[in-house]
Every structure is written in structure tokens, then in C-alpha cells.
Amino acid sequence: MMLVRRNRFLLLILVGILLSWGFDSTARSAAAEFQAYRQRATALEAQGDLPQALFAWRVAAALEPDDAGIKETIQALSAAIAKAAAEHSRQGITYFRAGDLEKARKEFLAALRLDPDHDQALFYLKRRLNNPDGEAYTVQPGDSFTQIAATYYRDADKAALVACFNDLDPDKPLRIGTTILLPELATEKMLSRRETDAMLARAQQALDEKKYSQVLDITARIDEKQPRYARLRALADAARLGQAVRLMEEKQYRRALDLLNEVTPGFEGRGRAIDEARQRIDAQASEEKLRLAQAYMKKGAYLDAIQVSQRVMEENPGNPIAKTVYEAAHYALGKQYLDRNQELKALEALKALSPEYKDTAQLIAQAQGRLNARAEEYYRRGVKHFLNEELEAAVAAWQKALELNPQHPKARQDMDNALRLLDKWRNLDKGDKNGQ
Amino acid sequence: MRKYGCPYVLLVAVFWAAAAAGCTGRFLAPPEPPAVIRNDDLSVVTATGQDTLESLALTYLGDADEAWRIAQYNQVGKAQAGQRLVIPLRPVAPGGLQPDGYQTVPVLYYPRIVAEKRAARGVPASTFEAQVQFLRENGYRTVRLAQLSEFLNLHADLPPKAVVISFDSAERWVYDSAYPVLKRNGFTAVLFIPTGQIDKARRLNWKEIAAMAAEGFDIGTSGIDARSLAAGPKTTYKEYSRKVEDEISLSQKAIAQHLKMPCHFFAYPGGYASDMIIALLKKHGFRLAFTREAGSNPFFADDFRLRRTLLGGQETEVWFQQTLTTFQPMDLR
Numbered sequence: 091m092m093l094v095r096r097n098r099f100l101l102l103i104l105v106g107i108l109l110s111w112g113f114d115s116t117a118r119s120a121a122a123e124f125q126a127y128r129q130r131a132t133a134l135e136a137q138g139d140l141p142q143a144l145f146a147w148r149v150a151a152a153l154e155p156d157d158a159g160i161k162e163t164i165q166a167l168s169a170a171i172a173k174a175a176a177e178h179s180r181q182g183i184t185y186f187r188a189g190d191l192e193k194a195r196k197e198f199l200a201a202l203r204l205d206p207d208h209d210q211a212l213f214y215l216k217r218r219l220n221n222p223d224g225e226a227y228t229v230q231p232g233d234s235f236t237q238i239a240a241t242y243y244r245d246a247d248k249a250a251l252v253a254c255f256n257d258l259d260p261d262k263p264l265r266i267g268t269t270i271l272l273p274e275l276a277t278e279k280m281l282s283r284r285e286t287d288a289m290l291a292r293a294q295q296a297l298d299e300k301k302y303s304q305v306l307d308i309t310a311r312i313d314e315k316q317p318r319y320a321r322l323r324a325l326a327d328a329a330r331l332g333q334a335v336r337l338m339e340e341k342q343y344r345r346a347l348d349l350l351n352e353v354t355p356g357f358e359g360r361g362r363a364i365d366e367a368r369q370r371i372d373a374q375a376s377e378e379k380l381r382l383a384q385a386y387m388k389k390g391a392y393l394d395a396i397q398v399s400q401r402v403m404e405e406n407p408g409n410p411i412a413k414t415v416y417e418a419a420h421y422a423l424g425k426q427y428l429d430r431n432q433e434l435k436a437l438e439a440l441k442a443l444s445p446e447y448k449d450t451a452q453l454i455a456q457a458q459g460r461l462n463a464r465a466e467e468y469y470r471r472g473v474k475h476f477l478n479e480e481l482e483a484a485v486a487a488w489q490k491a492l493e494l495n496p497q498h499p500k501a502r503q504d505m506d507n508a509l510r511l512l513d514k515w516r517n518l519d520k521g522d523k524n525g526q
Numbered sequence: 527m528r529k530y531g532c533p534y535v536l537l538v539a540v541f542w543a544a545a546a547a548g549c550t551g552r553f554l555a556p557p558e559p560p561a562v563i564r565n566d567d568l569s570v571v572t573a574t575g576q577d578t579l580e581s582l583a584l585t586y587l588g589d590a591d592e593a594w595r596i597a598q599y600n601q602v603g604k605a606q607a608g609q610r611l612v613i614p615l616r617p618v619a620p621g622g623l624q625p626d627g628y629q630t631v632p633v634l635y636y637p638r639i640v641a642e643k644r645a646a647r648g649v650p651a652s653t654f655e656a657q658v659q660f661l662r663e664n665g666y667r668t669v670r671l672a673q674l675s676e677f678l679n680l681h682a683d684l685p686p687k688a689v690v691i692s693f694d695s696a697e698r699w700v701y702d703s704a705y706p707v708l709k710r711n712g713f714t715a716v717l718f719i720p721t722g723q724i725d726k727a728r729r730l731n732w733k734e735i736a737a738m739a740a741e742g743f744d745i746g747t748s749g750i751d752a753r754s755l756a757a758g759p760k761t762t763y764k765e766y767s768r769k770v771e772d773e774i775s776l777s778q779k780a781i782a783q784h785l786k787m788p789c790h791f792f793a794y795p796g797g798y799a800s801d802m803i804i805a806l807l808k809k810h811g812f813r814l815a816f817t818r819e820a821g822s823n824p825f826f827a828d829d830f831r832l833r834r835t836l837l838g839g840q841e842t843e844v845w846f847q848q849t850l851t852t853f854q855p856m857d858l859r
Contacts, residue, residue, distance in 0.1 A: 203623040255805035273801030
């Protein structure tokens with residue numbers, strides 16, 4: 091019995107071992123393996139690692155080729171990756187143009203991590219960001235390497251070098267819109283590096299001492315012998331900007347603007363200075379106009395003063411002087427008309443003002459009062475004519491009264507009556523004539 | 527007898543089942559996935575008892591040196607029998623771009639290795655050996671320049687701790703001291719030779735260079751005489767450009783002629799590089815050029831202004847270990 095029990099115990103262990111061997115963990119079932127990669131893909135997607143997630147989905151798809159859902163997932167994820175990469179690249183270009191190279195680099199890297207075939211991001215990252223000072227040129231219709239070399243280096247023989255530097259074939263035609271980097275190439279009358287460095291140091295010193303024209307002299311001299319020198323351009327730009335600021339201090343805004351337009355676009359401070367110069371030029375023009383308006387005011391040519399100040403206000407709505415002149419001119423004009431008993435014109439001028447302006451409200455009331463009084467006078471004259479049976483004269487008088495005071499309480503009714511009577515009268519008259 | 531009837535029946539049943547399992551595969555196991563799945567992007571395989579990561583890399587990737595790809599993707603150190611492994615057939619992270627940063631490749635530049643410690647200038651051979659051993663023991667791997675070039679253009683990825691060792695010299699120490707150390711450790715290097723000095727007294731000869739090339743060393747040039755290519759004060763542009771072009775093209779020709787292989791790699795003598803030299807290098811089909819500016823190279827480095835870390839002999843062990851940056855953290859999500 092003991093033996094049997096022991097045997098049974100051994101058998102149970104044996105069966106257990108065999109069963110567990112059957113479920114050996116190294117031999118995962120196809121379904122479990124597939125699930126593992128599904129989960130891995132989902133987790134990677136959640137972590138924001140889209141390229142690795144895509145690969146895990148591909149593994150899952152390889153394990154379960156008949157699963158249509160996965161193919162759709164892969165397509166959707168590929169599309170999302172391409173879209174995100176394009177967005178990063180666009181953002182990178184924006185940063186690059188704004189001169190923020192570090193942020194630009196990060197965006198291009200993010201784009202390429204998602205899509206290693208994004209040629210635009212790779213071009214910016216490898217070529218533009220590695221030559222941030224290098225000048226770039228966009229190929230225009232009709233351009234050739236020879237012509238570009240002749241323009242930029244005054245030496246058509248450098249065409250092949252420009253092509254090679256850009257990894258392009260010098261014998262093949264250039265594609266319009268291609269961005270070409272212009273390498274720094276020394277010219278015929280080359281300066282030694284020491285000479286160039288010494289001249290650049292002198293230019294820098296002149297710049298520090300704010301001797302701007304001296305800086306431009308030196309940079310022009312180096313440029314003649316060795317163009318396309320990035321540091322040179324930066325110095326010249328700084329000098330031109332300094333000169334422009336100085337001209338603006340002297341209120342020579344136009345000349346400052348001309349100078350600023352020569353500074354390389356994108357140079358720090360250029361945009362701001364141009365905006366300021368333009369604003370100053372506009373302000374200067376407004377000031378001149380306002381001086382004119384004020385002169386008109388003094389001469390009593392209020393209509394002209396109004397016209398000029400109105401134009402300044404249209405160009406520059408916030409200009410306080412223009413507003414002052416505009417209001418003063420309307421007020422003076424209103425008063426002048428009132429003095430000349432031209433109440434209607436006075437009202438027209440005064441209504442352009444706020445009633446709170448000086449005693450405008452009072453003047454308007456006065457003009458209105460005078461108009462009403464004169465209207466009343468015409469009304470009475472009309473009544474008198476009516477009583478004398480001079481109907482046409484009565485109508486004319488009441489019409490005048492209404493012109494002066496359209497709200498006259500009785501004039502309109504009486505006039506309409508008179509007009510009806512006149513009509514009847516005329517019809518009777520006609521009938522008499524016909525009867526004869 | 528009757529007493530034991532039942533257990534015997536059980537025993538027979540169990541052994542029958544075991545025998546059946548031995549024939550058909552796993553006893554009571556769910557359906558198994560196919561042994562090998564393969565498409566354009568990847569293979570999924572089940573490792574056998576004889577497989578190693580290297581043998582799998584040789585079979586599926588065509589190169590045992592690519593075993594790191596399998597190890598990296600599956601997060602394993604070695605292959606185990608029955609293990610399912612994914613083998614990526616295309617670079618999973620070209621350029622070493624990861625969500626949290628990017629790979630950089632240090633290029634070490636040894637100007638001179640000397641036999642004795644007392645020598646004033648140069649890295650003692652014992653120090654060089656210690657450094658190479660450190661690299662090997664810490665998982666660094668030397669890569670060929672063709673691989674580096676692919677990496678720099680986002681066409682390939684490199685092992686995570688990729689490094690390049692370089693010499694610009696035709697002196698005897700290259701073959702006598704450096705080469706054996708590298709060979710012992712299973713490493714390669716790149717040798718930039720001034721071709722005009724080869725076969726001269728106390729210099730390397732073409733036979734030795736060919737032997738190194740056969741061992742997987744890259745042979746580049748640093749011109750005919752390794753004189754700086756900076757412009758002289760009184761030369762005209764035409765003279766200057768002709769001189770530079772001669773240095774580049776004639777040294778390239780000498781290598782092609784003696785080693786029967788094209789030369790695509792350049793080291794700027796004295797480290798001086800310029801746009802003009804780069805344009806001329808490109809004109810002659812060079813693919814990579816190395817400066818002496820310190821630093822490690824990400825994939826987006828300028829292929830013609832690659833950085834190198836100079837090891838002159840004064841460096842401490844700690845400095846050496848810290849200089850080997852192979853990853854730059856940056857949030858790229």
C-alpha cells in the first residue's frame with residue numbers, strides 16, 4: 091500500500107512535469123506573440139515614439155498577415171508620421187529664417203527622427219545650419235553656374251567649384267528654385283589671412299568707436315579683393331545700421347531708410363530700425379500737414395484747415411494735434427456762420443463736434459432758436475396771405491417756414507390745405523373756360 | 527497483482543503521451559508560429575541550440591558584425607534555443623536618432639605613438655594599449671569610414687558605441703606599435719598617409735599599408751607632403767588652387783595605383799579647411815574629410831568638416847573616458 095501511494099505520488103509529479111513541459115514558456119503561441127507586439131506598438135505610440143511603434147506594428151503584421159485592421163493602423167500611423175514630420179520641418183524653417191538656429195536644429199531633428207527621408211529637413215540641417223554665415227542663392231530662370239560665378243566672384247572660371255561645393259554637376263543645367271550655397275573663394279588679388287585679419291580688426295575697432303564710414307571704407311577694400319567673406323558683411327551691416335541710427339537721431343529719416351535697405355535682410359535690428367524709420371517718415375509728413383492746417387486756422391480759412399486735419403486723422407487716427415485742429419476749425423466755422431446769420435450752415439459745422447465741446451450745445455440751441463423764430467415769422471406771413479386769399483404766396487411762405495423748421499406744428503397742415511384749395515380753384519377755372 | 531493494476535495503466539498512458547509529444551512537438555501546446563517569417567522590413571526567427579546572434583546576423587543580415595542590431599532590438603545579450611527573435615532588415619533608427627537624443631561618433635586622433643614612456647611627445651604604446659582595451663571592454667566598436675559616411679547621410683545606423691581611431695602619419699610606429707595593438711583587440715583604424723613619404727627611409731612602405739588595408743583598415747590621404755593647405759601671402763589664386771588640387775588628386779592617384787582601391791577620405795594637414803579645399807575635394811570624389819577641431823560627430827555634422835579628438839599623451843584616464851561621448855540628450859518627441 092505504501093508502495094502504491096508512493097508510486098501515485100511519483101506519477102502525479104511526472105504528469106505535472108510533462109504538462110508543464112507542454113506549456114514551455116519559450117515556445118509562445120502565435121497568438122500570444124502577436125499580442126505581445128501589438129501591446130508593444132500601442133505602448134510606444136502612447137509614449138510618443140511613433141517610428142518604433144510603426145516598426146512594432148510591422149512585426150505584428152508579419153506575424154498575422156491576414157489581419158486587415160493592422161494594415162489600416164500602419165497606413166494611418168505612416169500618414170500621421172509624415173504629417174508631423176512636415177510640420178516640424180516647416181517650423182524649423184521659420185526658426186531658421188528668424189535666426190534662431192538652435193530651435194531650428196531641434197525641429198529638423200524631430201522631423202528626421204519621424205521621417206529619415208525628409209530631404210528638406212536634411213538639407214537645412216546638414217547644409218544651411220552647418221554654414222549659417224554662408225550666403226545662399228535661389229536659382230532664377232536663365233541662371234547658369236558660369237553666370238553666377240561671374241556675378242558673385244567676378245570670375246566665371248569658378249563655376250565648377252561652385253557646382254562641386256553644392257554636390258551638383260557643373261555640366262548639367264541648373265534647376266530653377268534650387269538653393270545654391272556660395273562658398274567663400276579667394277579671388278585673384280588675394281589678401282593673406284594675416285592681412286585680412288588685421289584689416290578686420292581695424293574695422294572692428296572703428297565699429298567700436300562708432301566711426302561707421304571708416305568701417306565701410308575698410309570692408310569695401312577687403313570686399314574688392316576677397317568677396318563673400320561672412321565676417322566682412324556682418325561688420326559692414328553693423329556699420330550701416332549704426333549710421334542709420336545716427337541719421338535718425340538727426341531726423342534724417344529718408345536717408346536712414348535708404349541706408350537700412352542696404353543692410354542684409356535678417357541682420358539683427360534691421361527690421362526694427364526700418365519700421366521705426368518708416369513711422370518717423372509718416373509722422374514727419376503728418377507734422378508738416380498739421381503745420382499747414384494750423385496756418386489755415388490763423389488765416390481764418392477754416393474749411394481748408396478742416397480738410398487738411400481730416401486727412402491727417404485718416405492717415406493717423408490717434409494724432410491728438412490733428413484732432414484739436416479739426417475741432418477748433420469746426421467750432422470757429424460754426425460761430426462764423428452764426429454771426430453771418432447762416433444758421434443752417436452753422437448747424438452743419440457744429441454737428442461735427444461733440445455737444446460737450448466748449449459751448450457747442452448752447453450754440454446749436456441758439457442757431458435752432460433763431461431758425462424757429464424766423465420760421466414762425468414766415469408762418470404768420472403765410473397766414474396773412476391766406477386770409478387775403480393769396481393762396482400761392484401763402485404756400486411759398488409756409489414752405490420757407492418748413493425749410494427753416496421742418497417740425498413746425500402747423501405750417502405743413504395749413505400748406506396742404508392751401509394746396510388742395512388751389513387745386514380745386516384751378517379745376518373750376520378750367521371748367522369755366524370749357525363752358526364758354 | 528490487482529492492487530498494482532491501476533498505477534501500471536496510468537504509467538503506460540503517461541509514457542504513451544510523452545512519446546506522442548516527442549513526435550509531434552510540444553505536448554498539449556497551442557499551435558506554434560511558423561519557424562521563420564520574412565518580409566522586406568524584418569525577419570522573425572526561432573533560435574536553435576546552435577544559433578548565436580553572430581550566426582543569425584550572418585544568415586539574415588549578411589554580416590556577423592551586425593549582431594548588435596538583433597541584440598539591440600530584442601534587448602538580449604545572446605541567443606537561446608527556442609527563443610523568438612525579430613531581426614530588423616532595415617535601419618531602425620537611421621542616424622542614431624532616438625526620442626530622447628541622438629548618437630554622436632567620436633573620432634580619436636593619435637598624432638604619434640611612442641615606444642617609451644619617457645619620450646616627450648606622443649602617447650606611450652602602453653597607454654595606447656590601455657585605452658584600446660578600455661574601449662573593447664566597455665562595448666565600443668570601431669567602424670569603417672564607408673559605414674560612417676552612410677550614417678552621416680541618414681542611410682544607416684551604427685552600433686550604439688561606434689568610434690573611429692585615426693592616424694595621420696607615414697612613420698614606423700603606425701605599423702610597429704599601433705597596428706598590432708589594434709589587431710589584438712579586433713579593432714580597425716583609418717590611416718591618412720602623406721603619399722610622398724611612403725617607401726622613404728624610416729617610413730612605412732606600400733606593402734605594409736596594403737597589409738593593413740587587407741585587415742580592414744581604411745586608407746585615406748592628407749596630401750603628398752602633409753603641408754598645410756592654407757594660402758601663402760603672395761600666391762595668386764590660380765597658383766594656389768592648382769597647388770591644392772595637385773595635393774589632393776596626386777595623392778589620391780598614388781593610393782589607387784599602389785593599393786588598387788579608390789580613396790575617398792581626407793585629413794586636412796594641420797587641420798586647416800576652407801570652402802575652396804572642400805569644393806576641390808568634392809570635385810575629386812572625396813566623401814569625408816577630417817579637421818582637428820575637438821568634438822564628437824552627430825549624423826548632421828558637415829561631412830567635410832568632421833571633428834576629431836586629439837590624444838597627445840597628456841590626457842588622464844578619466845578625461846579619456848569622459849571625452850568619448852556617444853549620445854547627446856535632447857527631447858525629440
